[in-house]
Amino acid sequence: MNFIFLDRPRPLSLTCIMGNRRKHSTACPRKVSEKKEQLKAFLKQKGFKSTRQRDIIVTEFLKTGEHITAEDLYRKINRKNREIGFTTVYRTLKLLTKSGFATERLFADNLTRYEPLSAEEHHDHLICLSCGSIMEFENLKMERLQEKIAEEFGFCIITHKMEFYGYCRECRDNAPA
Amino acid sequence: MNFIFLDRPRPLSLTCIMGNRRKHSTACPRKVSEKKEQLKAFLKQKGFKSTRQRDIIVTEFLKTGEHITAEDLYRKINRKNREIGFTTVYRTLKLLTKSGFATERLFADNLTRYEPLSAEEHHDHLICLSCGSIMEFENLKMERLQEKIAEEFGFCIITHKMEFYGYCRECRDNAPA
DNA sequence: TCCTAATTGAAAATGAATTTCATTTTCCTT
């Protein structure tokens, strides 16, 4: 029998902006260096080491911003830094995830993507089946309704996944019938 | 660049029962043979063939009811029918999916599960991280809210995925802090 | 019954994710 399980999911905590488009954390250099400081502190505290590779990978990851696979991030980095291996990129993203600086996402194409995300944030996704663009939203009413439904079952929600698949504004006209 | 895509998703159509527990289609023999008739008709129409293997596999699948992996269904069948191969079980589940008799589900453990489901039905899932039990629900208010959010983005929803992970009534007491 | 196309199942291939292991690097302690 195969049981569902998640390895210690982090409980959600909401920023509770209603129905709002989430602003992409597009590589604001201020935020990037702030995050890098936090990470450095985290590493030191845990007895882990700051390395040239981690610095490059994290920088590129934060700069990139959204929903990238380890493979794609590796390719990006590899253009400038031929000596950094895929494994290190992969492991760094895992490390970021475990330490709360990133979130793993598994959308319908079943590839693991990562996005920079502080532990307090939560949002859900709209994914265009035509152009692949990913939009983000958070909606308090939705979260409340989820809680309400869960209550009916005596179910205690730790985390949830909500994804809409369809066609974005730009693609909806030439969507298949 | 890796783009998200789904291979021709079927649009949702709701039965629109509000906040209701979905009754498990627990192998009601009447329904089972009805579905098997439909499948037989479908096969004939498409020029596909009715085989002993397909009959056994479909019977067992419908009887089992909910959210089973190809592997688990194979094991179940294999106890009585040593000569039916995994590949055939796998392919039959794929066939059922493509022909609208089953739905593929990918939960957080990243194993493909199948559930018998007529094309018109839709529901979402509550998944217990402790005992692995899966509950089902449908909620019209939720679906409407989703549409409303999508509209804000000019997004046309074709399908969606909504899963709650947490602890069920039975498990919530001994859930980790 | 005959024939053709579909089906079957063992085995191989695929491909993303993860682990191994020998070597290198970090950084704490003398």
Added chain:
DNA sequence: AAGGAAAATGAAATTCATTTTCAATTAGGA
């Protein structure tokens, strides 16, 4: 500034679910 222990690196190997291949078998219409 060494020295040394523990961590990190990266190429290669492994894992594991899923999917495909291919030769043999079977279904079902003519």
